[in-house]
Amino acid sequence: MTNLIIEISKYFMIFMFAFYTYECFAAFRQKIKPEQREHILSRQCAAIFLIHFDAFGVIYLVTEDISMLIFYAAQAVLLAMIQTCYQLFYSRSSRLLTNNLCMLLTIGFIMLTRLSFDSARKQYFIALVSMIFSLIIPVLINRVGFVRKLYWLFAIVGILALLVVTIAGNTSYGAKISLSIAGISIQPSEFVKILFVFFVAGMLYQDTSFQRVCVTTVIAAIHVLILVASRDLGAALLFFVTYVVMLYVATKKVLYFAGGLAAGSAASVVAYHLFSHIRVRVRAWQNPLAYIDKEGYQISQSLFAIGTGGWFGMGLYQGLPDKIPVVKQDFIFSAVSEELGGIFALCLIMVCFSCFLMFLNIAMQMKDQFYKLVALGLGTIYAFQVFLTIGGVTKFIPSTGVTLPLVSYGGSSLLSSMIIFAVIQGLYILRQDEGEINASKSRKNRQNRKKTTGFENADIEKLS
Template identity: 55%
Template sequence: MVNIIVEFSKYLNIILIAIYTYYAFRVFGYSDKKKQNKTYRKMSYLIFSFHFICYLILYLTTKNIKVIFLYGLELITLILVLTLYQWIYVNLSKQILHNMLFLLTIGFVMLTRLSYDKAVKQFMIASATLGLCLIIPLLIDKMKYLSRLGWLYGIVGILMLLSVLFWGVENYGATNWIRIAGLTFQPSEFVKILFVFGIASLLSKRTDFRYIVGVTALAASHVLILVLEKDLGGALIFFITYLVMLFVATSQPLYFFSGLLAGCAASYLAYHQFNHVRVRVMVWRDPWSMIDNEGYQVSQSLFAIGTGGWFGMGLFKGLPTSIPVVDSDFIFSAISEEMGGLFAVCLILICISSFVMFINIAMKLNNTFYKLIALGLSIIYIFQVFLSVGGVTKFIPSTGVTLPLVSYGGSSILSSIIMFSVIQGLYVLGQDRNDNIEKRKRKKKIATE
């Protein structure tokens, strides 16, 4: 009987996420607030339905009463977040809020399937972060002096990265972790937010050539340190983010294409100078010839994705735990195997929907500093999704990057929620100012009449 329910549930989950994905894009076309709110209510129902079905399967399969307890805590958290955020911030982006919660829910489900203990830890960190980030949209408007601290952001970021270089702990070939009092965290996850604030602050002031050289040197220092730490994914994210921010701030294509050319040259040198870079490229080209060693992880990932097909094996019907580091770097493979290729495609589309919303927010902001922050965080988010999905599908060499809001990792989940909250704050700020402008116009109109 359980097998029948599991088999039926995988098709139902695909239908639920497909409908949610449709709404996630369809809502962009609605100008009527009533239609938008009606759609967002439907999106909430879809999230709760998916959450319930998956945890029902998890309980029926494991017979572990703790699964029901975890489900109850997650359900309460989802309801509280939806209620409190919309109550405190009348003008918030419900699109961003719903997408964030759905991605978190997918992550909770898959982590509970892979490792209950890790799922509990992830849930606790995410819940605490969601509570703390409730004040971020308010702080964005109040802290006017944030735009004056550009060089400070950069210096603090470099010092944090250097601390890893000297006192860091190596994990899976990269020295990008710090262990303090038994807790391990990844400073680069937080430095990337400081990096965006720093570059946005500096580029919003001046864009003459001599000044740009200094800002570029600051950005290059971050990238170089990450390369030395063998954090290639992080280095790529910082590099691409800076190029896009520089191009938007200066409107100079020459800077952008010169940066790309320099990046290609640096990649060529890195391939010949660093053995771990050559190994990753060789694994990308032909993982099957190295399947017993370096190519094992990518090979198992491809097996999992292929085994799942379009409709998936169903929760607990696959073998995702055969993939090393499956709960963090390769969680997309586990989702593809047990939830199906169609589900995985919809997941990517939801990420793209979030990115489109981020870019819309950036385009509508008049303040250059805020505009560049929204743009920079948008690029970090979507490029991280690209690196994560591209690495596990062998579209690009694996860079060890997590899938935002879905993968296991305290530092990753914390920084991802902060990024969503900052952009949410920028959206609220823009909406509040538009409302104030409309009120002043109405008062003027009444006064003239």
């Protein structure tokens, strides 16, 4: 009976997530009435809670642990709080972005609870603190205009934080990536990447002269080189790609973009010869089965999990995701694919892609060049991090050891991702305010013109 319920539950979650994903892109349509869009967003919200309820019903059925029901209720309250707070305090915020945030958090909670209840509980409390902190950010984006003048402060703080990790950081899988403060592990690069985007935007939004570009490139290179020195090459690649994209958009010079790609390619070859753990990862990527008992074990188990899951998955608690090393952090996508299926995993990718489209849409519509670059930079960080994570676990690229935003276990990653979403919400609200101000000015101009000429524009067109 239990197996039958798990099987039915699995198909229900796949159907609901596919429906949610379809609605994500339906909400992007321009020729859609506001009330229709609201209905779409409300249906999405309902789908989130139904998937959450269904999954935790299975978890309780398998574990028969009453604490799972209490934990489910606490998560449902948190998700409802996120939805309510954004609508209450920021009525102009993007509900689609809020829905996607809640959906990704829900998937993370489900998989982490299935993998490790203690880790899921820690992730929950971090999410709660992150929500409270991130709710302050949209109002700061709208009120603190001088933030664009603090770019040197962002650079100094970022470089110092990365240097501290390089000197006194904890080594994990050959790289120094974290610090332990009062028993709490913090990964500074997760927050420095946000400061880095604000630094680059502050440097390039007004002046893109050759001298300015050279200075900015040197400071950006210092960030990357410090990360390389601490062997955090996944973060180094993330910083590098983000800078190249922001530089190209700010200057509109293809030469800079081509030069960046060439420099990145050359740096990859140098890194391969300098760092032994890079060579290990490349060997594991090229032929994981040949090294399955050593360096190829992790990626082999990941591929086995994805293949075993097929299109429809094994169902919660029916797979063996625990066989994958570091499954809660770097390889959680493999666990999702094994137990919830390839269709569910593809929908997860599409939801992440819809978040990226939102970031780009906001960047393109912002009139302020500084905020345009900020939105673009944060969007690039988010999209490229998703690409590195999923590309690594599917053997599309060598594993880089980065997490899947909002889904993987990790306090620093979760907090930084929620900050990024909060900043984008602030920019979205700012764009809405700009649109209303422009519309108000346009109405006043029409009224003044009518007072002067006695005609509206439409009347003048008819007469002509």
